[in-house]
Amino acid sequence: MKSLELEVFLCRSDNFGVLVHDAETGQTVSIDAPDAAAVEAAAARRGWNITHIFTTHHHIDHVEGNLALKEQYGLEIIGPVNEAVVIPGLDKSMGDGDSFLFGDHTVNVIETPGHTAGHICYHFVDDKLLFAADTLFALGCGRLFERPAADMWHSLQKLAVLPDETAVYFGHEYTLSNARFAVTIDPSNVRLKSRAAEIESLRAEGKFTIPTTLGLEKETNPFLRAADPAIRRNLLMEGKTNEEVFAEIRKRKDNF
Known part of the structure; x- marks a missing residue:
């Protein structure tokens, strides 16, 4: 089994578009469809x-291109079963644990x-890719x-x-x-400080910060680290639940 090829590009103001291509079958999936023109341009490059769209959720900046791309390519749209009624052009709905x-x-x-x-x-299990x-x-x-x-915390644990x-x-x-923001929550995390400096440099050069890895997120992402004693001390929440x-x-992030 050959490795998949990926094309990452910006859509709208700050959405990432991603195309995933399987050279063996010629199939290509757009992960969400933030903007049809941007997705088409990336495919043309x-x-x-494009044979599929894998929709993650119903927000307009992730589905706005669905119908135009479906008309252009005759593709299949897969999306969340619990949002099926609001996903434009949905062909197949998928739920937790489906494969x-x-x-x-x-x-x-x-x-x-x-x-x-x-x-x-x-x-993508064997490819070790998470969208x-x-x-x-x-x-x-x-x-x-x-x-x-609490629901989001549980969701993040499923990914972790x-x-x-x-x-x-x-x-x-x-x-x-x-x-x-993360540095304000976890100020003693040396790895986080180093990463924050790297990100400042990348963005100053106009470079993307995608992808990350799950291991790196578990070391530095405060939203995955609610159990960390240093974070709890910093927030004065040592006796609270995760x-x-x-x-x-x-x-705090909402108000940052």
């Missing part, structure tokens, strides 16, 4: 024909409610629009058990802001 093949590549579906009620992530959209960002997590903090070497592709270039600490971190 690589000479790929399917993209070429010869196994894709597991992980339901991660929090940002939206039915948000799903796509885990986390607006659940897990580099040094961040999605805003809680449709589910409480995947292998540390898993490459994480996320939905937005929010990393610089996330890094500046869910309560996470909720406080998310609240």
Whole structure:
């Protein structure tokens, strides 16, 4: 089984578009469809024909291109079962624990409610790729629009058990802001400070911060580290539950 090819590009103002291409079958999937023109341009650059869209959640900046791309390519749209009625052009709905093949590549579906009620992530198991959209960002997590903090904490734990070497592709270039905030929550984390400096340099040069790895996030992302004693001391929350600490971190980020 050959490795998949990826094309990463910006859509809209700060959305990441990602195309995943299987050279053996010629299949190409767009992870979400933030903007049809940007996705089409990326496919044209690589000479790929888009055969699928894997939708993660219903927000307009992730589905706006669905119908135009479906008309252009005759592709198949897969999306979350718990948001099926609001995903434009949906052909197949998937829920937590479902699995399917993209070429010869196994894709597991992980339901991660929090940002939206039915948000799903796509885990390409053997390729060690996770498309986390607006659940897990580099040094961040999605805003809680449709589910409480405890639900998002549980969702993040489902991702945290995947292998540390898993490459994480996320939905937005929010990393610089996330890094500046993370240091306020975890100021004694030497690895985080080093990473924040690296991110400052990357963004100053106009370079992307995607992908990250799950192992790196577990070392530096405060939203995955609610159990860490240093963070708890810094927040004066040493006797609180992980869910309560996470909720406080998310609240602070909302107001950062």
